[in-house]
Amino acid sequence: MTTYDADAQGWFGGPAGATTPGWGGRFMPEALIAALDELDTAWQKALVDPTFGHEFDQLLQNYAGVPSMLYEAHRLSDHAGARILLKREDLNHTGAHKIRNVLGQALLTKRMGKKRVIAETGAGQHGVASATAAAYLGLECTVYMGEVDTERQALNVARMQLLGAEVVPVTSGSRTLKDAINEALRDWVASVDHTAYLFGTAAGPHPFPSLVLSFVRGIGDEARRQCLELTGRLPDAIAACVGGGSNAIGLFAGFLGDPEVAIYGFEAGGDGVETGRHAATISAGAAGVLHGARTFVLQDEDGQTVESHSISAGLDYPGVGPQHAHLAASGRASYLPVTDAEAMEAMALLARTEGIIPAIESAHAVAGTLRVARERQGETLLVNLSGRGDKDMGTALEWFGLGRPDGPEAGS
Amino acid sequence: MSVAIAFEKARADGRAALVGYLPAGFPDVDGGIEALRAMVDAGCDVIEVGLPYSDPVMDGPTIQAAAQQALEQGVRTTDVLRTVEAVAATGTPTVVMTYWNPVERYGVDRFAQDLADAGGAGLITPDLTPDFAPEWVAAADARDLDKIFLVAPSSTDERIALTTAACRGFVYATAVMGVTGARDATSDLAGPLVERTRRATDLPVGVGLGVSTGDQAAEVASYADGVIVGSAFVRTLHDHAGDRAAGLAALRRLTEDLAAGVRRA
Ligand SMILES: Cc1ncc(COP(=O)(O)O)c(C=O)c1O
Numbered sequence: 274m275t276t277y278d279a280d281a282q283g284w285f286g287g288p289a290g291a292t293t294p295g296w297g298g299r300f301m302p303e304a305l306i307a308a309l310d311e312l313d314t315a316w317q318k319a320l321v322d323p324t325f326g327h328e329f330d331q332l333l334q335n336y337a338g339v340p341s342m343l344y345e346a347h348r349l350s351d352h353a354g355a356r357i358l359l360k361r362e363d364l365n366h367t368g369a370h371k372i373r374n375v376l377g378q379a380l381l382t383k384r385m386g387k388k389r390v391i392a393e394t395g396a397g398q399h400g401v402a403s404a405t406a407a408a409y410l411g412l413e414c415t416v417y418m419g420e421v422d423t424e425r426q427a428l429n430v431a432r433m434q435l436l437g438a439e440v441v442p443v444t445s446g447s448r449t450l451k452d453a454i455n456e457a458l459r460d461w462v463a464s465v466d467h468t469a470y471l472f473g474t475a476a477g478p479h480p481f482p483s484l485v486l487s488f489v490r491g492i493g494d495e496a497r498r499q500c501l502e503l504t505g506r507l508p509d510a511i512a513a514c515v516g517g518g519s520n521a522i523g524l525f526a527g528f529l530g531d532p533e534v535a536i537y538g539f540e541a542g543g544d545g546v547e548t549g550r551h552a553a554t555i556s557a558g559a560a561g562v563l564h565g566a567r568t569f570v571l572q573d574e575d576g577q578t579v580e581s582h583s584i585s586a587g588l589d590y591p592g593v594g595p596q597h598a599h600l601a602a603s604g605r606a607s608y609l610p611v612t613d614a615e616a617m618e619a620m621a622l623l624a625r626t627e628g629i630i631p632a633i634e635s636a637h638a639v640a641g642t643l644r645v646a647r648e649r650q651g652e653t654l655l656v657n658l659s660g661r662g663d664k665d666m667g668t669a670l671e672w673f674g675l676g677r678p679d680g681p682e683a684g685s
Numbered sequence: 686m687s688v689a690i691a692f693e694k695a696r697a698d699g700r701a702a703l704v705g706y707l708p709a710g711f712p713d714v715d716g717g718i719e720a721l722r723a724m725v726d727a728g729c730d731v732i733e734v735g736l737p738y739s740d741p742v743m744d745g746p747t748i749q750a751a752a753q754q755a756l757e758q759g760v761r762t763t764d765v766l767r768t769v770e771a772v773a774a775t776g777t778p779t780v781v782m783t784y785w786n787p788v789e790r791y792g793v794d795r796f797a798q799d800l801a802d803a804g805g806a807g808l809i810t811p812d813l814t815p816d817f818a819p820e821w822v823a824a825a826d827a828r829d830l831d832k833i834f835l836v837a838p839s840s841t842d843e844r845i846a847l848t849t850a851a852c853r854g855f856v857y858a859t860a861v862m863g864v865t866g867a868r869d870a871t872s873d874l875a876g877p878l879v880e881r882t883r884r885a886t887d888l889p890v891g892v893g894l895g896v897s898t899g900d901q902a903a904e905v906a907s908y909a910d911g912v913i914v915g916s917a918f919v920r921t922l923h924d925h926a927g928d929r930a931a932g933l934a935a936l937r938r939l940t941e942d943l944a945a946g947v948r949r950a
Binding site: 282298299300301302303304305306307308445451452455458459462463465466559561562563564567574575576577578 | 738739740741742743745746749753756761762785786787788789790791811812813814816817834835836837838839840841844848859861862863864
């Protein structure tokens with residue numbers, strides 16, 4: 274069977290020295306190599322330690338509300354002309370798939386005897402999840418957040434603060450997610466002996482892409498089982514939105530061994546890929562190195578990172594996890610852009626047909642799936658609903674002109 | 686021309702070499718060239734030209750801001766090579782300090798060739814370690830370019846052996862666990878790191894991160910072969926942003942102070 278896993282150095286799709294260089298790896302300052310090795314070792318040990326596995330499962334069940342249900346969206350299905358199943362990660366504690374990753378990493382932090390965690394955050398979802406895990410496990414927590422994002426997502430800043438985390442606004446570079454990652458890495462270089470970096474997505478240097486996958490792969494494993502129970506067969510296609518790629522890889526991993534299942538990743542097309550204002554890294558980026566991994570990067574001719582744009586802060590990142598680069602390059606998965614407008618329309622549609630308000634990130638997956646459904650009439654399409662839309666009401670209010678009793682109706 | 690020549694010469698004089706850094710394009714491309722030449726004049730033995738990058742994870746605020754200013758003014762990779770050419774023409778060995786993606790984007794072979802053609806001595810690669818550098822190692826070896834990798838206080842002895850075995854020119858020892866930036870006190874992690882590095886290699890060992898005064902340079906020079914200074918030069922230029930002549934004069938004074946320091950050890 275084809276393997277889509279990384280080798281010991283973190284290469285996806287062939288080791289260094291192969292005719293085409295692989296994806297991933299570890300392009301990092303030497304000062305951090307020891308910490309990454311320490312993390313790798315602790316994680317490898319935990320993977321085969323039943324005590325750790327049990328602890329993690331218990332925490333997911335009793336604290337995070339996992340396994341999330343697989344929900345048959347009848348009215349949306351009628352609308353789409355295909356059978357649509359939603360993996361309800363929006364029902365998890367803190368409102369997204371992100372809690373799985375942080376609980377795994379925070380447990381690992383305890384095992385390594387470290388007392389402090391740092392994290393980067395864009396929309397604030399990973400920051401809130403990290404602050405939550407830190408509060409639950411009694412760890413000190415600092416979250417780096419681009420200054421632009423602290424203004425866009427003031428409510429999430431308040432949530433993190435209420436949970437006891439320190440939120441540091443990042444004023445360097447473009448003052449968004451990529452700069453928050455830079456600043457977290459700078460903190461880590463100086464604090465690595467007592468601090469763990471809870472990386473927020475399945476990107477970054479080895480072992481993060483594989484490590485994060487190991488904590489979120491429950492999404493796909495559960496969905497596969499739930500789909501078999503519900504429908505008696507595998508879905509014809511699965512879909513997820515792709516920012517850094519954690520919710521997507523978590524779902525995809527459960528189906529990589531099923532070649533008959535088509536896989537779709539939907540990237541943030543912003544104002545449209547042709548406008549240059551987007552975050553469609555795989556669709557419109559070029560191979561390069563960003564934040565420690567070789568992957569697709571939005572960059573200029575000189576290899577300078579270009580700012581991404583998306584209405585969804587969680588997808589607004591100019592890089593993507595290396596395993597997705599590999600799945601795209603190998604043809605196993607298709608990655609397509611979805612514009613801001615398409616995503617917002619899908620957000621309203623899901624609200625109106627199912628009574629579910631999705632995160633705008635997840636609305637990208639819904640919108641893309643509706644497009645796919647046109648060519649897959651009558652088929653079964655399983656979508657990862659990665660998060661809920663509470664955090665996005667400010668954006669929705671502005672986009673649809675909501676909030677006034679006599680205001681226009683969304684989607685009308 | 687390898688930087689080894691400069692280290693040998695310093696060693697023959699019984700002192701450490703002074704390695705000075707500025708990012709290209711700061712305050713602008715020609716101003717940067719003038720500044721680096723002033724540093725050569727006033728006593729730098731080796732010059733490091735920084736390639737401004739959008740995501741400099743190993744740099745503190747001073748160098749970040751300078752690189753960002755250079756990028757906002759439109760500095761290109763070709764401007765970095767032009768800077769190298771102008772500085773190397775003085776006869777002082779000149780290396781480029783760069784994060785990896787701009788090199789990969791330019792084309793590793795093409796970058797190595799253009800760097801060699803510009804008279805550059807080699808590369809310092811803060812986010813590229815030898816185990817992920819086979820392409821660069823091959824391109825550098827084909828052109829006799831220096832490969833300067835970093836060792837850190839957190840490096841294991843195995844990592845130090847692996848890293849120094851891949852280095853050519855000198856070994857860059859990062860004195861602190863942290864990013865670039867001038868510090869008030871020198872680090873007590875640097876000495877033991879240099880000692881561990883020496884056990885693995887006969888190459889010269891340069892120590893960087895935090896040095897800003899002649900006294901600190903003298904202290905580092907007592908155990909290292911090279912004293913690397915960056916943020917202090919950048920800050921000096923920055924502090925005289927409105928007055929170029931005064932900036933160059935201050936840069937000269939700082940260089941002389943540091944050059945005296947490496948001779949005082
Ligand atoms: C609900 C939700 N979905 C998706 C994402 C995108 O991240 P990833 O691609 O790692 O799943 C985010 C990030 O904040 C999110 O909050």
